[in-house]
Amino acid sequence: MMGDEDPVWITGVGLATPLGCDLPTLEASLLAGRSGVAAVTSFCTDDYPSRIAAELQEVPCPPGREPAEFHALPRLEQAALWCVQAALEDAGMWDCRANRRIGLALGIGAEWIGLWEADARCGGDRVQDPSQDFESTLERVHRALGLTGAALNLSAACASSNFALEIGRAWLRHGLVDVCVAGGCEMAVTPISLATFGNLRALSRRNDDPTRASRPFDRERDGFVLGEGGVAFVLERADDARRRSAHGYAEVAGCGSSSDAHHNVIPSPDPSWAGQAVRRALDDARIRPEQVDHINAHATSTPVGDATEAAMLRLVFGDALDRIPVTSTKSMTGHLLTAAGAIEALACLTAMKHRAIPPTINLDDPDVRLNIVAKEPRPHLVEVAVSNSFGFGGSNACLVLRAV
């Protein structure tokens, strides 16, 4: 059994995102500053206050599955199946999965609401018939993929994925699993979901200019843009990965979390609570603030949230913040909610691999004092990256990734 501080690596990734369903495509899109946001096409949005999103058009069918059968599954389940299988294949674990206790920790936030809505759109009555709800998406995926380790569905809203990675790392360190797949999946671009977020006045209404609607840290930002998709990571003990000469994307070096206890939706104006999560993650990674090479901000493009995060970063990093490049890739991907932390961790891996930080597009007039990578990617060596995720319910979770 490992100790509490033994390193855990990411050795495989699987993804289904608005900017691509394989890593090279996503990396190219992120570094090209490509927006995944467009007018919603999957249903009529004429009456909606916000009519744009970063939709995931079609989830690829994993090898070995029958396409018609696969595409008949709920979209959330499709995304989870594709991401988890792709991650295990990427890690070289797929064919030997029966011989290892492979755990599964996924952030899935509004699973039942989505399933009930999708069923009702097809004329079903599942929401009024609990007998149809005998198996969760997580359990179906776990069973379909033949995994035998512990399984867990969790939600801290938009901070979920970072919690999933922390849990996966803990399971590995304490011998609960041999390998763990962790990440998040969210398929939130649905009629009811777009309506409820729109009526909450959380979404951008820049409907005539979709690719420029998500503009974190820009003075003209007016809300976030819904995104959808999923990302899964294979986590493995570093010693095990070295032993089998596996490729290590990065070490999950630090995790930290806290709660604002301020409001169910609005972030606390007191930056100390979110700052506590970041400090805990840095302490966990034994990293000093000035050792951080890059920050992927949560920054969703809301007026209050982005400003609060900027204040928090200044509180934690002090003067060092002036030399640390900050970006918000939500400007391109939209906000993937429970999967946001996972896709942003992937953006950090992209920065490490390509020695270039993906840009914050649409940043014409910043209203915060940060060293933001605006519009164009910036060449930069990234050994240590910080990724912030903050969610409804006042949840704060921070992840520190270290190059291996």
Place this chain on the structure above:
Amino acid sequence: MTPNRAMGSVLTRSEIRRELVLRAEVRAHAFCRMTRDQISSARRKPGNLPDGWPTIQPSVVRNSEDQTIASLEAVQATLRCMEESEARCFQQWGILVSSRFLGRSHVVVALDRFQSDGVWGVSPHLIPHHALHSPSGTLSLALGVHGPNLGIGGGLSSGFEGFLTALTWLKAGIVPGLWLVLSGWSPEFVPDREGKPLGDCECQALALVLVPPTSTKIHRPYFEVVACDSPVPTPPLELTVLAALLDQRSLDAGGASRISRDLVVHAGHLDSGIPGPHSSSRTHPRSRAHTIASDASGRLRVELVSPDLHHVKEVG
């Protein structure tokens, strides 16, 4: 079965290899069962927390899901039977809420209103208050707790997933202690088109105050996650059954008991200063460990284990 004192493998009578993976001690628990009318009343006028805790404003819970209200009631009940000084130590504790099928009654209405009124008929509170993260977020807000909060599970296995997460957090040192609240309807809520229940049902919430094992001689009931060679899947966790087991084991350990019509509250009160009557008739359990939940394979199980009664007698 051989008592398992240290992390590692032991053999049971049936020679099934079981490995202790995680363990946590129960400091206190409270079980709450509420009708929809009672929930409506509590939503309008949330109860008071003990001195030193925030006053819960009705605005905090005005739009909360029924299971959130029941969860808050159970946590309040737990707090009321604990020492004030302990309560102040909770500021950095974690909050986990394992709910089942959250938002069903609200979603049926949302779908109906969307059909009739279109986009503007959909409540903006649907995601903030009826998604998996909502109960734990509201509890952290109501209690003013700044440790991490997380929603767990959501389906029939949420009880198992809740224990797995709670014991993982404690083992990893992510929090010094935590609330784990398990909630759901019994029988499962079947809504009509207006979101009202078609049959009798009650909303249940069991709040547990869990801490890492304090020593090898544990005085209170404790939970373990054990890995077994032999699969024995268990049915979904029944909160009434677990609450009754906890009641019995707390009594065996000399715990406090306060029972009302709708609320059952217990606290292991070996700490000085926690009031509560002792039971004069102790019923010893037939077995020290009771499997209460498992994962789908049945190989990973959560067990409720009685404290070391001999040791309790010595110190009691």
